[in-house]
Amino acid sequence: MIVELGHFALTLALAVALFQAAVPLYGAGRGWVDWMRAAAPAALVQFLLVGIAFAALTHAFVTSDFSLRIVYENSHSLKPALYKFTGTWGNHEGSMLLWVLILALFGGLVAAFGRRLPLGLKARTLSVQAMIAVAFLAFTIFTSNPFERLPQIPLNGRDLNPLLQDIGLAIHPPFLYLGYVGLSMAFSFAVAALIEGRVDATWARWVRPWTLAAWVALTFGIALGSYWAYYELGWGGWWFWDPVENASFMPWLLATALLHSAIVVEKRSSLKVWTILLAILAFSLSLIGTFLVRSGVITSVHAFANDPDRGVFILGILGVAIIGSLTLFAIRAPAMRSEGVFQPVSREAALVFNNLVLAVACAVVFVGTLGPLFREFIDGEKISVGAPFYELAFTPFMVILLLALPVGAMLAWKRASLGAVLARLWWAGAAALAIGGAVWALQEGGALLAPVGIALAAWLILGALTELWERGGFARTGFGGGLRRLAGLPRADWGKWIAHAGLALSAMGIAALTAWETEDIRLAKPGDRIPIGPYVLEFAGVESLPLGAPFAIGQCGNEGERAFKGTEARNFRTEMGRFRLMDGDTQVALMCPEKRDYPVQRMPTTEAAIDSTLARDVYVVLGDRQTDGESWAVRSYHKPLAAWIWLGCLVMGAGGLMSLSDRRFRVGTVAGRPRGKAVAAE
Known part of the structure; x- marks a missing residue:
């Protein structure tokens, strides 16, 4: 019954989208206010209906309803509960339903929070959004129906692609x-x-x-x-x-x-x-x-x-x-x-x-x-x-972009002096060159990739700090006065500086990892010692864990599985390697890469073990057992500043969120503000 409800809601959403695409747009062209106002409630109803359809499909996956074709093809009763849920969009049909849900979500948000939008612009925007929804709802319903039933209900499913679990x-x-x-x-x-x-x-x-x-x-x-x-x-x-x-x-x-x-x-x-x-x-x-x-x-x-x-x-x-x-x-x-x-x-x-x-x-x-x-x-x-x-x-x-960003950010609107801006940034440029030179000296010459990348990152961050110093007026008002002025700046400005700093961090991580990464590939037996960067990996052996063993067994877990899945049974067999990461005589970490076998999909996967700090990642992969029965293929990497790549992305995103929290973006334009001069005939 829930499946049929979801299918009906999805079909009804297509009808609502057709109404939303046509009526408000025609009303806007004719100047009919009531027709234009129909766009917002239609967008909200469309989102509600698609949400009901998505909830019905999610319910089918979570409850292992194998009467649905996509549940049968992408799930299994032994699959952990988390992956039953995420399996909803781990396939073509479910992911298209997620696509349509998010499309309807954005239309619904504009309908709900766009009260200050000019009525004509709002109606036309929601109509265009509905046209896109019509196309993808039709595609989903007629070619990729997620609610297709099987003529006979199988006892179990084929499981989700192990790479996606x-x-x-x-x-x-x-x-x-x-x-x-x-x-x-x-x-x-x-x-x-x-x-x-x-x-x-x-x-x-x-x-x-x-x-x-x-x-x-x-x-x-x-x-x-x-x-x-x-x-x-x-x-x-x-x-x-x-x-x-x-x-x-x-x-x-x-x-x-x-x-x-x-x-x-x-x-x-x-x-x-x-x-x-x-x-x-x-x-x-x-x-x-x-x-x-x-x-x-x-x-x-x-x-x-x-x-x-x-x-x-x-x-x-x-x-x-x-x-x-x-x-x-x-x-x-x-x-x-x-x-x-x-x-x-x-x-x-x-x-x-x-x-x-x-x-x-x-x-x-x-x-x-x-x-x-x-x-x-x-x-x-x-x-x-x-x-x-x-x-x-x-x-x-x-x-080129990294070189230009600090300069462009400090130029005045309409007319500016490039020489004056460069004069204010000279210390940032000198410091960045000094940092790059120091890195080049410490690596004892060699490739310029890392020194150049780190120097560019420093230039970007120091340029942002220079702009902060000037916007705060620290030279005139002192430290306290400068902080008060900075605290009063729009959040959009802070978001810009944070996002640029995040770009710098990612650039530094990419340059350092690309230039300084070291790799070791060998056959190893238990007891062997593998040098990698400044560390040594001691191979302690391989443990076999059977199908159905709890995730929390043993001393190791990968990618947070123990935290997310507790003692749920494994839906795979695994060969779990054990490597002690040693810094001299001190054990830094116990690393457990795996070779997994998913019997339902008959597919092996590799699970890397990663010990990560802000300074470096040590990355270990366990390969195949060799014919002598004792040796294993082992790949290990030392990756300097790898974490900064993703840390920089998170900082960039945080900068975007800071800008998005700016009151100007939340409130929009003031109601009744003049629209300005038209740029083309109506």
């Missing part, structure tokens, strides 16, 4: 979808503005918080996915430039550019055309990512292997959304004019430069990701684009 799956996809799908809100605002023919400071002020919310979620989602791959796949890397990884990274780059360009629209009434285009392209790249994951055109651990017919349906959605929005953009863009004028050296020009660097960097990733697919389509030849391409083509733009 991890705590990372519980939080990584929802955050990633909040970012991916959240960019639909910026897209809807952009298309609504094009339909209305009006882009002004009010519009920009409303676009920024929704884009910022999506950017924060996407930042967390990408970081969580990177860390999941780092410890779960056992290959020792943190980023593979996998097409699906890139599919989430490209919208992040354009969303970052969009956040900065919207500032110029709000403050100076410039970059209107460019900002609208960024909003369209950012969500378009999210749709392209959805196509890559679900079309079967690529093979990836992140991808859902589905039939091409579904890919064609998504390709149709992609074509209508992109071609339709860009056609509307081409019609309306010539009528838009920038009202603010600025000099080549100014804050506005710096933000334009920031946008260009991010856009070109995104284009590089786009070419590397989709280029092989286009080449294979054109002449059938398969080519591979790997990390060397991205390191050569992408890295220089990030270096």
Whole structure:
């Protein structure tokens, strides 16, 4: 009964979305207030109905209702309860329902908290959002129905992909979808503005918080996915430039550019055309990512292997959304004019430069990701684009961006003196060069990657501190007066500084790990000692744990399993290695990498053991037992400053949350504030 209720609610949500897409939009065109006001309650009802459908599917997974096809194909009665829950979106059909739920969530949030939005803009925005919902609800119901019943109820299921049976799956996809799908809100605002023919400071002020919310979620989602791959796949890397990884990274780059360009629209009434285009392209790249994951055109651990017919349906959605929005953009863009004028050296020009660097960097990733697919389509030849391409083509733009950020942040609006800004930053530049030189000396020459990366990180942080010093007026008011002035600054400014500091921390971690990582691969027997970095690993042996043994057995646990699952029975067999990490005669940690075998899926997995501090990670992977019955393949890594990569991402996200808490973003524009001069005819 609950399953049928969920199916009915999903079908009814499609009907409500059709109403929401048509009625308010027509009402806005005719100036009918009551029809425009229908958008908000329709959006809320649509979210409620999709929420009921998602709750029904979750109930089916948690209770192991194997009468549903996707529960049978993606769950098992022995699977831990946490993974029964997360299995709801660990498959194509369930993940599409999560996609639609988040799409409806953003529409519902605008309906609930957009009371100060101009009625016409609100109605058109929610109508465009509903059009996207119609497309994906139809796709879900007609090609990917999560409520399909089996003619005969099996006794048990086929289990979830063992690689996805991890705590990372519980939080990584929802955050990633909040970012991916959240960019639909910026897209809807952009298309609504094009339909209305009006882009002004009010519009920009409303676009920024929704884009910022999506950017924060996407930042967390990408970081969580990177860390999941780092410890779960056992290959020792943190980023593979996998097409699906890139599919989430490209919208992040354009969303970052969009956040900065919207500032110029709000403050100076410039970059209107460019900002609208960024909003369209950012969500378009999210749709392209959805196509890559679900079309079967690529093979990836992140991808859902589905039939091409579904890919064609998504390709149709992609074509209508992109071609339709860009056609509307081409019609309306010539009528838009920038009202603010600025000099080549100014804050506005710096933000334009920031946008260009991010856009070109995104284009590089786009070419590397989709280029092989286009080449294979054109002449059938398969080519591979790997990390060397991205390191050569992408890295220089990030270096340029890091160099420019402190300077651009201190330029005045409209007109500025570059020489004056550089004079105020000279000590930060000198200190950063000194830090880079000290690092180069300590590593006794060699490659410049780590010294340059650390120097750039120092430049970014010291530049932010210089701006803080000047904004606080410490030189004039003293320490106490400066602190009081800083405490009164808008939270959006603090968020900017925190986010830039997070970018610096990630850059430092990436440079240090790439330059200084050491690796050891060998066959080892119990009792062997393996030098790794400044430590020694003592191989103490391997323990076999049977199917059904509790997670809390023994002295070791991986990835927080003991904390999350207590004494639940294991749904796998495991060979658990034991390595003592020694610093001289002192044991630093007991490390227990595993080789797991999931009998239902008949699939082995590797579970790395990681001992992490702020200074380094020690990473150990247990390979296969050798034919002599005693030796095991062992890979170990010493990874300096690895934790700073993800710490920096968390700090960036925290900066975004700080900005999002700014009262200006929570309240929006004041009711009745003039909309400004129209930029195109109604």
